[in-house]
Amino acid sequence: MSKPDSSPVSLVWLRNDLRLEDNPALVAGIEAAGDHGAVVVVYVLEEPDAAEYPLPFQSASQEENSEEARQSVPNSNAPRPLGGASRWWLHHSLTALASSLRAIGGELVLRRGNAASVIPELAHEVNATGVYWNRRYTNARAVDGVIKSRLRTSGIDAHSFQANLLHEPWTVSTGSGTPFRVFTPYWRACLSRPLPRAPLPAPERITTPLTAVASDDLSSWNLLPQNPDWASGLRETWQPGEQAALTRLSAFLEVGLASYHRRDEPSEAVNSMLSPHLRFGEISPFQVWHAVDSARRTELSGQSLDNAAKFLSEIGWREFNASILFYMPYLRDQNVRPEFDAFPWKETDPHQLKAWQTGQTGVPLVDAGMRELWHTGIMHNRVRMVAASFLIKNLLVDWRIGEAWFWDTLVDADEASNPGNWQWVAGSGVDAAPYFRVFNPETQAKKFDPEAHYIQRWVPEFEGDAAGKRAPGAETLFGGSYPAPIVDLRETRVAALAAYDEMRAVGLYRGSQ
Numbered sequence: 267m268s269k270p271d272s273s274p275v276s277l278v279w280l281r282n283d284l285r286l287e288d289n290p291a292l293v294a295g296i297e298a299a300g301d302h303g304a305v306v307v308v309y310v311l312e313e314p315d316a317a318e319y320p321l322p323f324q325s326a327s328q329e330e331n332s333e334e335a336r337q338s339v340p341n342s343n344a345p346r347p348l349g350g351a352s353r354w355w356l357h358h359s360l361t362a363l364a365s366s367l368r369a370i371g372g373e374l375v376l377r378r379g380n381a382a383s384v385i386p387e388l389a390h391e392v393n394a395t396g397v398y399w400n401r402r403y404t405n406a407r408a409v410d411g412v413i414k415s416r417l418r419t420s421g422i423d424a425h426s427f428q429a430n431l432l433h434e435p436w437t438v439s440t441g442s443g444t445p446f447r448v449f450t451p452y453w454r455a456c457l458s459r460p461l462p463r464a465p466l467p468a469p470e471r472i473t474t475p476l477t478a479v480a481s482d483d484l485s486s487w488n489l490l491p492q493n494p495d496w497a498s499g500l501r502e503t504w505q506p507g508e509q510a511a512l513t514r515l516s517a518f519l520e521v522g523l524a525s526y527h528r529r530d531e532p533s534e535a536v537n538s539m540l541s542p543h544l545r546f547g548e549i550s551p552f553q554v555w556h557a558v559d560s561a562r563r564t565e566l567s568g569q570s571l572d573n574a575a576k577f578l579s580e581i582g583w584r585e586f587n588a589s590i591l592f593y594m595p596y597l598r599d600q601n602v603r604p605e606f607d608a609f610p611w612k613e614t615d616p617h618q619l620k621a622w623q624t625g626q627t628g629v630p631l632v633d634a635g636m637r638e639l640w641h642t643g644i645m646h647n648r649v650r651m652v653a654a655s656f657l658i659k660n661l662l663v664d665w666r667i668g669e670a671w672f673w674d675t676l677v678d679a680d681e682a683s684n685p686g687n688w689q690w691v692a693g694s695g696v697d698a699a700p701y702f703r704v705f706n707p708e709t710q711a712k713k714f715d716p717e718a719h720y721i722q723r724w725v726p727e728f729e730g731d732a733a734g735k736r737a738p739g740a741e742t743l744f745g746g747s748y749p750a751p752i753v754d755l756r757e758t759r760v761a762a763l764a765a766y767d768e769m770r771a772v773g774l775y776r777g778s779q
């Protein structure tokens with residue numbers, strides 16, 4: 267339905283919240299427009315001028331970690347350009363969102379460019395009386411700050427809402443008022459806070475302005491891969507969009523949750539697979555929390571109750587990483603623990619790196635994970651840890667190189683969780699695994715994929731057991747269809763520990779100067 271152009275207009279800017287249910291900005295925009303107003307819903311493909319948002323900006327991070335090294339960050343606060351798999355997801359998620367909006371009378375307007383210009387210009391174009399968005403906690407909030415002041419200068423109200431985190435970073439702090447650096451007390455503090463608010467229902471109708479608002483054609487954004495079209499595995503695996511996210515959540519509650527204690531076994535389909543849906547905000551953590559919480563109050567018992575608590579704590583890790591990025595905007599570029607700046611990374615061997623990226627290292631569990639990633643845009647969490655550890659510790663490749671590959675290939679690539687987890691594996695992050703913990707892919711496979719079902723699925727040419735032991739005679743296949751390991755796991759483990767000692771010696775030397 268359309269309203270006359272003189273009516274009040276709300277501009278709702280959707281970002282990582284591509285949903286109708288539990289969308290406070292959308293609800294507030296509709297309410298503010300009232301019975302006589304109209305609502306314009308926009309998504310902006312952000313292409314900011316990075317120089318406009320230099321790091322570091324004034325934030326608590328500088329108090330939190332104020333060493334000189336952390337100040338000279340080469341990056342900017344501009345939103346991080348999406349990787350290939352995320353662009354694929356975004357295309358389909360926007361398509362789904364546009365169709366849901368149309369079903370209740372709305373339209374999705376698409377614009378591209380620097381949001382700091384695009385949003386104020388669009389607000390003027392549609393005579394917006396207010397602009398509404400849900401808050402983000404990445405470095406790109408610097409962009410939001412600029413927009414807010416530009417809008418206010420021209421007399422337009424800007425309103426932002428909590429929608430994408432259960433606990434905004436500044437609401438959870440230690441007794442002395444500093445951010446948590448260790449997960450367990452962080453999550454305990456979260457759990458002692460008031461229960462997360464109930465999710466909001468989806469709006470039933472939206473009124474658009476009488477005059478249609480110009481929109482880009484989604485296909486002109488070229489988000490989908492062409493020549494080659496590498497997305498067939500993504501299409502087989504995923505259905506982006508709000509409806510699919512809700513279906514995933516229901517399926518997890520019905521089937522996965524009861525077996526979630528087996529979440530470390532990659533051949534078991536017990537994990538929720540919600541990460542890309544959460545990443546793009548097709549479902550909110552409030553919806554997930556309340557669905558699980560209501561199940562545990564009414565239906566669950568025994569093991570399932572423990573599983574529910576564990577699952578919610580994984581949602582907690584997502585929040586924890588968001589909080590880390592909030593306070594440490596350099597998370598993707600810099601070691602959180604400065605002593606790692608002296609780590610003697612090896613000069614990257616392009617052949618070894620390629621073998622890792624393409625799942626041809628000759629280490630079956632690592633290769634299975636990397637092939638799963640390439641084909642489906644996702645990798646099981648346990649295998650992510652093993653594959654990352656292999657790159658960092660057995661190949662001595664700087665974690666930032668692995669992080670960039672995951673950023674490009676994961677459909678759930680997240681500005682906080684990706685570098686946060688890479689730094690966790692590297693040992694350079696907050697609450698990280700100690701560097702001397704080197705995942706042994708053979709032991710990990712024996713423990714978590716004992717029948718080698720997962721390995722067989724992704725590395726069918728491998729003949730041997732899960733621990734990487736070749737079947738009799740299969741040694742002759744080395745150099746054949748499945749390669750021999752590109753490095754010796756035991757020797758490289760020793761080399762990694764020696765490199766770690768070298769780094770610590772530099773620290774001790776510097777400390778003694």
Ligand SMILES: Cc1cc2nc3c(=O)[nH]c(=O)nc-3n(C[C@H](O)[C@H](O)[C@H](O)COP(=O)(O)OP(=O)(O)OC[C@H]3O[C@@H](n4cnc5c(N)ncnc54)[C@H](O)[C@@H]3O)c2cc1C
Nearest residue numbers: 537538539540541580581583584647650679680683684687
């Ligand atoms: C090297 C490495 C890189 C990673 N990069 C990302 C990333 O870019 N984006 C991402 O969402 N997760 C990342 N993870 C965390 C984790 O692997 C995925 O969240 C998980 O595999 C997603 O599958 P799921 O939805 O079935 O998880 P479930 O087990 O069902 O967990 C439910 C939700 O909890 C959250 N979650 C679970 N584990 C973690 C974790 N360790 N850190 C943060 N959130 C978590 C996710 O939102 C997930 O959807 C990474 C882990 C590693 C080791």
